[in-house]
Amino acid sequence: MTATLLRGRTLTFLRWPETKDDLAACRYEEDGGLLVRDGLIADAGTFEAVKSRAGEGVQLVDHRPNLIVPGFIDCHVHMPQMQVIASYGAELLDWLNTYTFPEETKFRNAQHGRRIARLFLDEMIRQGTTTVAAYCSVHKASAEAFFAEAHSRDMLVVAGKVMMDRNAPEGVRDTPQSSYDDSKALIAEWHGRGRQHYAITPRFAITSTPEQMEMAQALMREHPDLHMQTHLSENHAEIAFTQELYPWSKDYTDIYDHYGLLGPRALFGHCIHLSEREADRLSESGSVAVFCPTSNLFLGSGLFDYQRYRGRDKALRIATATDVGGGTSYSMLRTMDEAYKVIALNGEKLNPLASFWQLTRGNAEALSMSHRIGTLEPGTEADLTVLTSRATPGMRLRMETVETLAEELFLIQTLGDDRAVVETYVAGRPAKRGLED
Ligand code: GUN
Ligand code: ZN
Secondary structure, three states: OOOEEEEEEEEEEOOOOOOOOOHHHEEEEEEEEEEEEOOEEEEEEEHHHHHHHHOOOOEEEEEEEEEEEEOEEEEEEEHHHOOOOOOOOOOHHHHHHHHHHHHHHHHHOHHHHHHHHHHHHHHHHHOOEEEEEEEOOOOHHHHHHHHHHHHHOOOOEEEEOEEOOOOOOHHHOOOHHHHHHHHHHHHHHHOOOOOEEEEEEEOOHHHOOHHHHHHHHHHHHHOOOOEEEEEEOOOHHHHHHHHHHOOOOOOHHHHHHHOOOOOOOEEEEEOOOOOHHHHHHHHHHOOEEEEOHHHHHHOOOOOOOHHHHHHOOOOOEEEEOOOOOOOOOOOHHHHHHHHHHHHHHOOOOOOHHHHHHHHHHHHHHHOOOOOOOOOOOOOOEOOEEEEOOOOOHHHHHHHOOOOOHHHHHHHHHHHOOHHHEEEEEEOOEEOOOOOOO
């Protein structure tokens, strides 16, 4: 396969940037080069150095003056909720019952699942998102459709069918045994096939009986290398109902703990109203709290205290995510803009370098995948996003006064969306241009 040499302003992160001036946390090349071969980043550095090492016969793609960054990672999103996004007027439990569960029943129909899976991944690419941790519906066919679509695009995804056997309409319920059997079959068929990864996905404690939670526990024991994703401590009414259903539990986190679902590959969506004890348990177990700012604001769920969770003695691992369709944007740029505002309401500021760290390397670390994605390190997989800070007249005008890289990143985050994404490379191949509108 011929190699491609990308030229542009390259930016990747080495560690968490303490301040907006902490350039030692990143590697930024004003005239950078990335050699891409067989889906991997084969070489990186200054354009001249990479070019001289690359030899003859490479295809050059010049992205100057645009920025080339690692592809964005969305750590919690619901594929079957593309026709739920923008549903008016409800908090979490009503929103689930009124809009979400009825919509997800449509995924009984495998053809519907295939159509939405295709449109969903098109939308991710359009937004510069190259990896998602996704929830499918309860139906095995929805996960099959999702993996088949991701596999055909060679996208690295983490996904699973939700397990849910109570407190939901019949059309979106499984049983403890069928959820185990279907998850098992999906794992056998898809986990480790190409870039596909399975996540055991009990939706949340409210929609699983204790018997089903035991099935999730059995799956985790049998497949300790798998991710597990669920929801935790999103909304006060949800927390109260959960306590009623599991009266023996110390708190919400204790339920998942009891069933052995905490750990370094466990992704807990929301985690807004955690007690200190719960935060300690998540930290001790290496579990990940997933911050979904647009969803938390839209559903009126609350303000995730990012800086406190990061800064506490027992720090939490944190990821960020859209949580579409509770979330209101597919864009991780819009998501980080709203994250900035939520953090501001908690009296802190998230510096722009830290934002872009979170979007890329930070979210890759949260998935325990930074050796494969989330950076521009040679040997890693060539999922890339090319950004322009001049996507709109307003951005162009504001750019006239921008002087530093941090200011430019903050502008892209604050005003940017899919229009700021010039191209998205998936496993080294350009994937955005050519998508239908
Ligand atoms: N809790 C259980 N299911 C869901 C869901 O689909 N979205 C959100 N935001 N919270 C949930
Ligand atoms: Zn969710």
